[in-house]
Amino acid sequence: MSELLALPGFIVSMVAGVAGLIAVFVTLYVHFREHPRREFSWEVRYAPLVASRVHGLPKLSVAYDGRAVPNPHLVTIEVASTGRADISSSNFDGQKPVLFDLGVPVLDEVDQDASQSNFSARLDFTQNESTIRLAPALLPKQFSFRASYICEGAPRCQPNIELADTNIREGLRPKQRVKFEYAWLFYAAVTAGLVALYYEMYGFKP
Numbered sequence: 001m002s003e004l005l006a007l008p009g010f011i012v013s014m015v016a017g018v019a020g021l022i023a024v025f026v027t028l029y030v031h032f033r034e035h036p037r038r039e040f041s042w043e044v045r046y047a048p049l050v051a052s053r054v055h056g057l058p059k060l061s062v063a064y065d066g067r068a069v070p071n072p073h074l075v076t077i078e079v080a081s082t083g084r085a086d087i088s089s090s091n092f093d094g095q096k097p098v099l100f101d102l103g104v105p106v107l108d109e110v111d112q113d114a115s116q117s118n119f120s121a122r123l124d125f126t127q128n129e130s131t132i133r134l135a136p137a138l139l140p141k142q143f144s145f146r147a148s149y150i151c152e153g154a155p156r157c158q159p160n161i162e163l164a165d166t167n168i169r170e171g172l173r174p175k176q177r178v179k180f181e182y183a184w185l186f187y188a189a190v191t192a193g194l195v196a197l198y199y200e201m202y203g204f205k206p
Helices: 002-034 180-203
Strands: 039-048 072-081 098-101 106-114 123-125 131-134 144-152 158-160 167-170
Touching (some): 039 098
Antiparallel strands (some): 039 072, 098 158
């Protein structure tokens, strides 16, 4: 009789254990799929600095450092190493730099800052040319930096990114590590296992 009473608890424990293992494997699969070993993420944003047409002020003009700029834009480029491993300088295929061709002249750099200051990676440009360059350098995991520029005209970014064994992603990743629904599934399975264990130990007595 005691064996029959213990059977439901054993079955529940087995089911909860299998569900827990499945939840763990699903969580790990999703995590590794969404966070490749090496990943280079980039994003370019831009906005006009003045309205394209100012009604009633036909003689108004905009100049930068004494040069007339009829359609100035502020461009911000942000790059990040969002994978689980560092991107080394050897991952730059043929030691070629990463290029962001904006299609319009770059007049000047406004600012540039990095999440960590002890690394040499930075974006460079040549005044009045259209290309922003990232020379081969170490990009440790979770490292990111951002730079802003003043351009003449509305940019249309054409990236040229050649990195070996590295996933290229347009757009930056959110900070979260694991999706909430998968984490919830994992904790639910663990809770079910604890409940089943209590049920088996104390739920029935012969």
